[in-house]
Amino acid sequence: MTTAPLSSPEPGVEFARPRRRLWGWFVDMLVTGPIAIVGSIVWGLLAIIDQGFWCGEPGSAGIFSECEEAGVLSGVGLAVAVCAYVLAALYEPVCVAVRGRTLGRRAARIEVVRCWGAGRVGLGRSAVRWLVPLAPFAVCAAVELGTRHWRPALGHPLGWLSVSFAWWVLVHASVLWNSELRGWHDRLAGTVVVTKASALSLCSGPSAN
Known part of the structure; x- marks a missing residue:
């Protein structure tokens, strides 16, 4: 039993070029970026209001005698x-698991599909594909959050954030030296990005000699 190399896609279907994938990512950042930014702004503003209202200005008596008792609005903001x-x-x-594409990939006219057999990518493959580029960041963040009093267990945050970002870039850049334009996350998840959905298998599966 051997694994045949990835063949050319079916007629009418082609592997998504890096520039299309980059454009799709850029559009997705325009979608998700503001959501995270707005959440952070709301959190920050409510925290400021919380401290100023409940604790009062320095030297003055707030509604609570100690600022440690404040936190209602900060909790809501968080x-x-x-x-x-x-x-x-x-x-x-979620979008890739259900539809095979995000709004950005829709704009770029590309789609994530399974390599072997037709059908949706599914939540399992989609989760693996999403987690691989973020693995170092998730591990480092978990370690940092698990330490008491927010002490930098892994050194300065910029250090592990830089390493995590470098890994993220390397994973996505791996499509450049792969003949099928599949990154490491695609290969681990068993997916491929194409410019048009196909009901046929786009990748060669195991075949007998």
């Missing part, structure tokens, strides 16, 4: 921010 971050984070994997 909840809004978390909802915004979760919405922005789930945007890509």
Whole structure:
């Protein structure tokens, strides 16, 4: 049993070029970016209002005797921010799992499909494809959040953020040296990005000699 190399796509279907994928990503950033930014702004503004209203100005007596008792509006702001971050984070994997494309990929006229057999990508493959570029960031963030008092367990945040960003770029850039234009995340998830959906298999599967 051997695995045949990836063949050319079916007639009328071609692998998505990097410039199309980049354009789709840019449009998606225009969709998810404002969501995360608005959530952060709301969180920050409510935190400022919370401290100023409940604690009062320095030297004055606020409604509460100690600022540690404040936190109602800050909690609301944090909840809004978390909802915004979760919405922005789930945007890509959910859209790809259900429709095979995001709004950005729709604008770029490309779609993520399964390599072997027709059908939707599915949540499992979509999640793997989404998590691979973000793996270092997720691990480092979990370690940092797990430390007490927010002490930098992994050194300065810019250090591990830079490493995580470099990995993210490398994963997506891996399409450039792959003849099928499949990045490491595509290969691990068993997906391929094409310019037009096809009901036929676009990738060669296992075949007997």
